Amino acid sequence: MITLTDVQKDYSSSVQIGPVTTKIEAGGITALVGPNGAGKSTILTMIGRLLDIDSGQITVAGHDVVNTPSKAIARVLSVLRQENHFVTRLTVRQLVSFGRYPHSRGRLTLGDERFISEAIDFLNLTDLENRYLDQLSGGQRQRAYVAMVLAQQTDYVLLDEPLNNLDMQHAVQMMKQLRRAADELGRTIVIVLHDINFAAHYSDRILAMKNGKVVQHGTPAEMMQDHVLSEIFNTDVTVIDGPNGRLAVYY
Amino acid sequence: MFKTAFHLPEQRHSGPLTDSKHLRTYAVLVTILALLSTGFTVGILLWDNPTELFSDGWWLIVGMRRDSLLTIGLVALCHAVATIAFQTAVNNRIITPGIMGFGSLYTLIQTGTVFLFGAAGVNALVGIGPFFAQMAAMMLLATLLYTWLLSGKFSNVHIMLLVGVVLGGTLGSLSNFMQRMLEPSTFDVLTARLFGNISNARTEYLPYTVPIALAVVVIFWMWAPKLNVMALGRTTAQNLGLNHKAELIKILALVSVLISLATALVGPMMFLGFLCAMLAYQFGDTYSHRLLFPLGALAGYTVLSGSYFILRHVWDAGGAVTVIVELIGGAVFLYFILRKGRL
CATH class of the missing domain: 3.40.50.300 (P-loop containing nucleotide triphosphate hydrolases)
Structure with missing residues (x-):
């Protein structure tokens, strides 16, 4: 609550x-x-x-x-703002993997990889997971951001x-x-x-x-x-x- | 992350290198840069030594050249790591500590000491104690100034850049003003201190600066996962559980240590850091700071040692190295802005 x-x-x-x-x-x-x-x-x-x-x-x-x-x-708790712009070039999967940071502190385990895959699959991004964010449409990018906060497992x-x-x-x-x-x-x-x-x-x-x-x-x-x-x-x-x-x- | 990339090529994995092609490109680049820098290092050490091979005089000359190489290595490492960390912390790949006026701050502190303490101040600038005192002063001032400036107050890059440039100009004019009021003899000594160059670097500080720089670089290396998150910007970093402001202050404090070390050795350099960082981003194309730092430092070392080798041993103009590197760096900076068409 x-x-x-x-x-x-x-x-x-x-x-x-x-x-x-x-x-x-x-x-x-x-x-x-x-x-x-x-x-x-x-x-x-x-x-x-x-x-x-x-x-x-x-x-x-x-x-x-x-x-x-x-x-x-x-x-x-995870929170996603309206505007997201990153200076780094990231693939969808790399972005989603950052959602595991509060748990893994940058050291991804196999369990983390599973959560990442699940979040990607959940938002139907499986085929796009190795694409760079700047190659996606606005809607796909939005889904990738949501996948990141879902991977955070909060x-x-x-x-x-x-x-x-x-x-x-x-x-x-x-x-x-x-x-x-x-x-x-x-x-x-x-x-x-x-x-x-x-x-x-x-x-x-x-x-x-x-x-x-x-x-x-x-x-x-x-x-x-x-x-x-x-x-x-x-x-x-x-x-x-x-x-x-x-x-x-x-x- | 790295291990998975090697051992489980078929499975779905996350990591800083997207696929085996990316890994190969990175490895090839590091190899080329390493070969080039080894070549230049050997060239600088051994080329055109007038004395008899392995005689005392020969060793003496090699020893002096070794100190120059150490200086080059240290300056490249400091500028590359500091600039990449700085750009990550402020979430912007245009501004660098040099462009934001770190160098002018150094000049101001040097001039201020001489101005306040007179001719005695010049002597007070020599020695280990004062060297550390200056570094501490610069670290404190830079951290205070840039924390205030960069902690989200000016979210607009244009304003931040403008404030940085104006700040650099103001600090520079302040130094200039004080320099005009100095006695000519004092001014002469001060000028000699401010115009550092690689051939004439203050190598007596090397035994102290090398360990400090290495310690700071090790800290940044350990912070790399945190830096990767900081690069995503304030809100995302906070969402992922980082205290953004505290991290920003810590990073800026360490950046100012590295920049003041490099500046104390060879004087202010505005664009070297930008050049190193830019090359690292372009070649590496990754978010991982553990991949960016080595690439940036190697690129910086290659550029610096290469120009030193050519200018000193081929054209006999060793003193101009920092000037030439700044010229290259400035040109790359302009090219980058013009090509991108925006900040």
Whole structure:
């Protein structure tokens, strides 16, 4: 379980995220949604201890993310930012092998190699594993990054807008793979999403943020209602019944 | 990692060398560089010795040439390892300690000592105690300055480069200003100290600088897995459990040790490190620092010893080696930026 207690981040006197107090249950997929600048990425990167917390406390599976050594956190939680650019030229497999660093500290065992192969196979990258990242399409590259955090074998996986720059086909593929990671591998996935329909269909819980605060937290069924969504997104949203569940229409 | 590449060619494996072709290319390159540098080493030691073979005078000359070779080796090793580690730490393959003004910092410390302590300061610069004091000062200043500058404050390469160049210029002008206020005789002695070159290196420091440099290189060698992770950038390194800021400070501190050692021997060199690192990345095409360090150091040694051999023994202009190497390095730097079209 991830708990946030009075977590706050001050960018300036007028721009302030929090205080946020909430709990994210272990297991399944939790989607963070909300308008631009609501603080979704800020909260996610603070949970992933990539951003300093100004006040408050965050614990992941009982570990305080600020006081626990970063090494120990890296075996419990992995986090992937939106933009990844490496100066080194890496193949897919080399990138994924870095996911084992918290466990192997650079000395890969046969067990590590097995986890690496599994993560690569899980994201259907088997044929591409010896390709260099700069020879891949955006979607394939995104999958390679996700494979790296899966190879890290952490119970908690935080992803900041992994569907960015993905077309329809690859976005759906990615969400299906994350769904499988949650169901088959038992990972707890927290994900920042922009598309409320993706969030409703693939996640177990939705955490909605607005103006730096958590405004709603519930199951997709509870969230997919006209007045709730209209309130969160500052736009008139109509929820209709679609062939695979409820759909938000906002245009 | 390396072993798997040799013994299990058929199985799926991870490692810094992708396949046997990559391994072969790397081995061939190291062999060529090793052969070239051995050739130059033997050439420098034995070529054109005017005295009778194996006489006392012959041994004396060989001994002096051996010191030059040690200097070349040390300078190449320091610049190559320091630059690769620096570029990894700051996650950028354009800026180098030299370009960011480490050399100007050295000049400033030297000039400042002479300026503050007068003619006595010149004498105070000689000897082992002051040598280490200067090195400590440079290490402290460089670590403070560059930690502040490089710890994510300026994420933009252009700004970082600009600040580095301006900083180098400012420190240089400050030295210049102090030099103008010196007495001519003091200035003369200071100038002689600042313009180091390989033929005239301060070899009396070698017994101290060699062990220190080797110790630092060994530490970097042991940190290599960590450096591989640091090269992935701040967020990825943090995700994988490194305390990025602490690692950055540690790396910068050791980089400043290596650069001040090399600078104390032969004076500031701006582009040698860039040349070594660039060649290592181009030839090695790998993320592994245990493969990059030897390649960079060997490339640096080959370039330095090669130019020293040609300039000293063929054209009789040994003093110009650092100048020529800087010329080559600067040209490569320009070519690289122009070809890439961006920073």
